[in-house]
Amino acid sequence: MLRIILIILAVILALLVVIFAVSAYECKRFRVTEYRIVSEKLPQSFDGYRFLMLADLHNTCFGNDNDKLLSEIDRLAPEEILIAGDMITYGEHEGKKNHVAISFLNTLARKYRILYGLGNHEMRMKREENEVNSYRRFTKELDGRIRILDDETVELARGGHVLRIAGLTLDSSYFTRFHRRELTAAAIEEKLAPSKADNYQILIAHSPEYLDAYADWGADLVLSGHVHGGIIRLPLLGGVISPRLTLFPKYDYGRFRKGNTTMLVTGGLGTHFLRLRFLNVPELCVITLLKK
Numbered sequence: 001m002l003r004i005i006l007i008i009l010a011v012i013l014a015l016l017v018v019i020f021a022v023s024a025y026e027c028k029r030f031r032v033t034e035y036r037i038v039s040e041k042l043p044q045s046f047d048g049y050r051f052l053m054l055a056d057l058h059n060t061c062f063g064n065d066n067d068k069l070l071s072e073i074d075r076l077a078p079e080e081i082l083i084a085g086d087m088i089t090y091g092e093h094e095g096k097k098n099h100v101a102i103s104f105l106n107t108l109a110r111k112y113r114i115l116y117g118l119g120n121h122e123m124r125m126k127r128e129e130n131e132v133n134s135y136r137r138f139t140k141e142l143d144g145r146i147r148i149l150d151d152e153t154v155e156l157a158r159g160g161h162v163l164r165i166a167g168l169t170l171d172s173s174y175f176t177r178f179h180r181r182e183l184t185a186a187a188i189e190e191k192l193a194p195s196k197a198d199n200y201q202i203l204i205a206h207s208p209e210y211l212d213a214y215a216d217w218g219a220d221l222v223l224s225g226h227v228h229g230g231i232i233r234l235p236l237l238g239g240v241i242s243p244r245l246t247l248f249p250k251y252d253y254g255r256f257r258k259g260n261t262t263m264l265v266t267g268g269l270g271t272h273f274l275r276l277r278f279l280n281v282p283e284l285c286v287i288t289l290l291k292k
Helices: 002-026 064-076 099-109 120-127 135-141 185-192 208-217
Strands: 031-039 049-054 080-084 114-117 146-149 152-158 161-168 200-205 221-224 254-258 261-265 283-291
Touching: 064 099, 064 283, 080 200, 080 221, 099 114, 099 135, 099 146, 114 161, 114 200, 120 135, 146 152, 146 161, 161 185, 185 208, 200 208, 208 221, 208 254, 208 261, 221 283
Parallel strands: 031 283, 049 080, 080 114, 114 146, 161 200, 200 221, 221 261
Antiparallel strands: 049 283, 152 161, 254 261
């Protein structure tokens, strides 16, 4: 019996060694995932509109001062960069770790227009602002050309048509571990006003858990992150665990649909809390909108 127990423990230890070795390798790399979104509603003047989605950097650095990441973004040459939250990590400002994300964003801002939707880490910093976690200091250090969409909407005009991009900020109660707070389209309307049915509507919403509410509100395309791809990904089963410590999250990674709404969930670029990735290489998402 003791021998069997020892064998089982040895197997578990070997698996853990493999997982952490693969994780250490994967966390130093990133990949590019391309999506093509086809819609009849998209104005003809925005046919071929191509942008980059970033999320969940959590102060990760690829190369020296993120030069590898910056070089790849320049190669991709997006028209715009949309951020789906958590580029920084709550609690790390005093230790100067957030300067990694701030420096990266400011370098990008010199070349690209950036629309920044907030995640739960930016929101916690804003809610619990103090000497250690200063949201005002963070925003002041960002390049002034970076547009933060804190329950705000911008309209992009082209060829006499408009495309709307909204950033939804959910407070910390929507990210509580072991408890899921409900979100309704009416609650979104209180923050962003009703969507306009005549305009193609992109919604930046950090948490992917509320696809039903996003669709009911009228989003045509939702950009989300937060789940880090499920942290550990298994063949056929997908992501194993979410930051809320729920197992096998429904919306873990990739493309999902609800009625006329498409949601893209990026696996993100960094790690937090469980500083681990397995079969889950960090990613940049390139999205092209096409007129059907």
